Amino acid sequence: MHRVKVRVVEDALDANNTIARANRDDFDRHDVAVVNLMSAPGAGKTALLERVLGELGDVRAGVLEGDVEGSYDADRLASLHVPVTQLNTGNGFGGECHLDANMVRSALPALPLADIDLLIIENVGNLVCPAEFRVGEDARVMVCSVTEGEDKPLKYPLMFRACELVVINKIDLLPHLDFDVDRLLHNLDAVHPGVESMLVSARTGEGVDAFREWLASLPARVPA
Amino acid sequence: MHELSVSSAVVDTALRHASGRRVTVVTVRIGHLRQVVPDSLAFYFELVARETLCEGARLEQVLVPARLRCGGCAREWDPEDALFRCTCGAPGEVVAGNELEVESIEVEEAACTA
Numbered sequence: 001m002h003r004v005k006v007r008v009v010e011d012a013l014d015a016n017n018t019i020a021r022a023n024r025d026d027f028d029r030h031d032v033a034v035v036n037l038m039s040a041p042g043a044g045k046t047a048l049l050e051r052v053l054g055e056l057g058d059v060r061a062g063v064l065e066g067d068v069e070g071s072y073d074a075d076r077l078a079s080l081h082v083p084v085t086q087l088n089t090g091n092g093f094g095g096e097c098h099l100d101a102n103m104v105r106s107a108l109p110a111l112p113l114a115d116i117d118l119l120i121i122e123n124v125g126n127l128v129c130p131a132e133f134r135v136g137e138d139a140r141v142m143v144c145s146v147t148e149g150e151d152k153p154l155k156y157p158l159m160f161r162a163c164e165l166v167v168i169n170k171i172d173l174l175p176h177l178d179f180d181v182d183r184l185l186h187n188l189d190a191v192h193p194g195v196e197s198m199l200v201s202a203r204t205g206e207g208v209d210a211f212r213e214w215l216a217s218l219p220a221r222v223p224a
Numbered sequence: 225m226h227e228l229s230v231s232s233a234v235v236d237t238a239l240r241h242a243s244g245r246r247v248t249v250v251t252v253r254i255g256h257l258r259q260v261v262p263d264s265l266a267f268y269f270e271l272v273a274r275e276t277l278c279e280g281a282r283l284e285q286v287l288v289p290a291r292l293r294c295g296g297c298a299r300e301w302d303p304e305d306a307l308f309r310c311t312c313g314a315p316g317e318v319v320a321g322n323e324l325e326v327e328s329i330e331v332e333e334a335a336c337t338a
Contacts, residue, residue: 001332003248008241008326012233012252015240098229128226128259132324157306158259191306193315 016133019101023108023136030113033219034121036099036137038159040152041125043145044169046073047202049120052212054080059216062116064107066124068095073122083112089124098129101136117219127152131162138222145170150183157191165196167211172201230260230324231268235278237326247278249330255323256290257303281329290321 011017027034039045053061062083065074074086087107089096096103104121111119121137123130142163144152147170153160160166166188174181181199188197198214200207238250250269254260262285269283293300296314308316 002335003330004333005249006241006329006331008237008328010237010241010326012230012237012324012326015236016233096229100229129229132226132229132258154306156259157308158257161308189309191308193309 013132013134016101019105020134020136023101023104024138026108027113027119027136027138031219032113032116032119033222034119034135034137034139035215035218036121036123036130036135036140037143038123038130038140038163039125039143039145040127040148043125043143043148044202045122045125045143046076048143048167048169048200048208048211049077049122050080051202051205051208052215053077053082053120055212056118056216059118059219060116061118061120061215062112064104064111064119064121066099066103066122068097068124083116085110097124097126098133099123099135100133104135118215120215127156127159131156131159139164139218141165141167143167143169144184146173146177146179146181146184150180150187153184153187153191160188160195161192163192163195165198165214166192168197168199169202171199171206172204227260227264228268228272230258231265231272233324234265234269234283234326235272235276238278238281238329239276241326241329242277242331245277245331245333247281247329247331249282249284249328250278251284251286251327251329253286253288253323253325253327255288255321257318257321258324260324262287286327288320288323291319292316292321293319 037045063077064085066087069090071086074084077084140163198210200211234252238247266283273279290303292303294310294314294316297312299310310316
């Protein structure tokens with residue numbers, strides 16, 4: 001028995017990215033624009049979707065809901081009369097902490113792609129792993145809330161650099177916090193120069209129109 | 225948790241290239257910007273490799289420092305404290321530090337008896 005060195009030089013995520021491209025092809029074939037929605041747990045992804053999903057005009061939306069366990073979020077969204085598909089990651093090592101391209105691929109047969117124009121994939125709440133795994137999306141959006149602290153972009157640059165839009169949620173709480181919005185925006189610009197951001201409150205609805213318009217216009221912005 | 229998913233991807237990649245041979249060393253290049261903790265990656269690698277042809281393999285990590293280049297004035301810098309905007313105001317482009325690559329593997333082969 002002897003040992004030989006084998007040159008590989010391959011991105012460790014190549015296999016995931018190949019499946020993500022296959023997902024993307026399937027979404028494109030059905031003219032479905034796809035958003036990968038990411039955040040820390042409790043930032044308000046589902047609350048934000050509850051605010052916007054019912055009022056997207058002519059755009060028919062669907063949701064793929066990723067969670068480690070349970071269908072709590074999917075149950076909340078079901079009352080909005082949009083198709084919601086649950087994807088649980090609980091089979092992994094204690095439950096995968098993110099969605100990857102293969103998990104989304106496994107959910108494709110359950111998605112009503114022919115009946116929707118926009119698919120929102122609500123990722124598992126986590127500020128690290130979801131940033132590494134493309135799932136076939138056209139755009140990545142992250143929600144960060146003002147209760148999380150102004151330093152989060154500096155601590156999680158991988159995530160804040162991975163997205164095209166940052167929605168800053170829970171601004172209704174600002175009067176009760178020592179949170180400095182300018183500081184957050186400064187830190188955000190330092191790790192991701194020029195990234196688009198929006199200030200919203202899913203609770204009161206303040207600023208939510210801008211996010212709704214961003215979502216509603218995505219299918220038209222995505223090249224077919 | 226991040227290192228668990230990264231180590232799974234590393235083991236999968238190594239196994240694909242091993243073509244059924246036992247793997248003794250896996251060499252990876254990890255960019256600073258991937259926010260991987262080397263000790264944690266080594267821990268999870270050992271765990272994920274169990275009961276595969278990578279079991280017991282040594283993980284060699286080549287850590288690649290981050291390097292940015294300004295799109296405006298071509299200055300290069302290390303984005304310590306996660307600063308991706310140049311002092312001249314233009315955004316920096318990542319030149320190095322985004323690597324997450326399996327560079328090579330060492331495998332066992334039966335000696336030629338011919």
